[in-house]
Amino acid sequence: MRRVVFNQKGGVGKSSIAVNLAAISAARGVKTLVVDLDPQCNSTHYLLGDDANNPESDIRDFFEQTLSFQLKPTHPEGYVHRTPFANLALIPSHPDLGDLQSKLESKHKIYKLKDALETLMESYQAIYIDTPPAFNFFALSALCAADRCLIPFDCDDFARQALYSLLNNVQETREDHNRDLEVEGIVVNQYQPRASLPQKIVAELRGENLPVLETLIPASVKMKESHTAAKPLIQLAPKHRLTEAFVSLYDELHQGKK
Numbered sequence: 556m557r558r559v560v561f562n563q564k565g566g567v568g569k570s571s572i573a574v575n576l577a578a579i580s581a582a583r584g585v586k587t588l589v590v591d592l593d594p595q596c597n598s599t600h601y602l603l604g605d606d607a608n609n610p611e612s613d614i615r616d617f618f619e620q621t622l623s624f625q626l627k628p629t630h631p632e633g634y635v636h637r638t639p640f641a642n643l644a645l646i647p648s649h650p651d652l653g654d655l656q657s658k659l660e661s662k663h664k665i666y667k668l669k670d671a672l673e674t675l676m677e678s679y680q681a682i683y684i685d686t687p688p689a690f691n692f693f694a695l696s697a698l699c700a701a702d703r704c705l706i707p708f709d710c711d712d713f714a715r716q717a718l719y720s721l722l723n724n725v726q727e728t729r730e731d732h733n734r735d736l737e738v739e740g741i742v743v744n745q746y747q748p749r750a751s752l753p754q755k756i757v758a759e760l761r762g763e764n765l766p767v768l769e770t771l772i773p774a775s776v777k778m779k780e781s782h783t784a785a786k787p788l789i790q791l792a793p794k795h796r797l798t799e800a801f802v803s804l805y806d807e808l809h810q811g812k813k
């Protein structure tokens with residue numbers, strides 16, 4: 556299972572959702588890997604805390620290596636770091652990742668991540684990919700490498716227009732590059748049940764037959780606390796209602812599936 560969490564809009568919850576679902580997966584005994592493709596390094600900081608500043612190797616080293624003519628390429632496991640959490644590993648990102656983008660594009664390295672993750676599937680049962688807030692080379696690489704795609708949405712009326720073009724982009728990527736890619740659904744994040752606009756937007760999206768998942772993730776300050784503590788919710792506050800929502804989301808996504 557290789558799940559990408561993607562939305563080209565910033566701040567909708569991609570990193571929070573990728574890390575927290577991955578942490579639940581790991582806590583259930585599934586060998587899980589998070590791949591951080593965003594130069595903001597938010598997932599990297601979330602999982603490694605202060606150790607995130609100088610990891611020995613990261614996703615930038617991986618992409619750099621695909622551009623070199625080294626005779627003996629490094630096994631992708633060489634970029635994987637342990638985290639403080641059982642069964643949970645990470646390929647960290649790097650703030651200068653973006654510097655490689657035009658070279659990677661011009662040399663057509665779009666399937667390199669897919670090849671690496673296929674090799675890593677021998678060691679990890681679940682891989683979660685966090686993406687940058689742009690439909691760029693790294694997001695496209697992730698969509699080529701994944702077999703499931705989850706789309707966070709923050710109930711903002713402006714974001715709604717972007718949602719249609721996003722779904723089109725994902726479908727087009729599926730047709731052009733990756734027939735295995737399944738859109739699992741739209742995850743509504745920071746949902747405020749007492750406000751009328753979010754309720755209306757969710758009802759309308761469902762009315763248009765868009766794949767809005769049942770589980771709505773509430774807004775809670777626990778999320779910021781969890782980022783600051785560098786501890787996923789399942790570790791920090793297993794009984795909290797925000798954590799329970801993530802567990803429901805995980806179960807909804809895995810109903811009838813492995």
Ligand SMILES: Nc1ncnc2c1ncn2[C@@H]1O[C@H](COP(=O)(O)OP(=O)(O)OP(=O)(O)O)[C@@H](O)[C@H]1O
Nearest residue numbers: 565566567568569570571688745773774775778779
């Ligand atoms: N359910 C939630 N409740 C409260 N705050 C949340 C929730 N989900 C995310 N946040 C907060 O919103 C901010 C953006 O979340 P996050 O970094 O996960 O989004 P993102 O889509 O990965 O952003 P970017 O596009 O910048 O990578 C963070 O400060 C996070 O703590």
Ligand SMILES: [Mg+2]
Nearest residue numbers: 569570593597
């Ligand atoms: Mg992010």
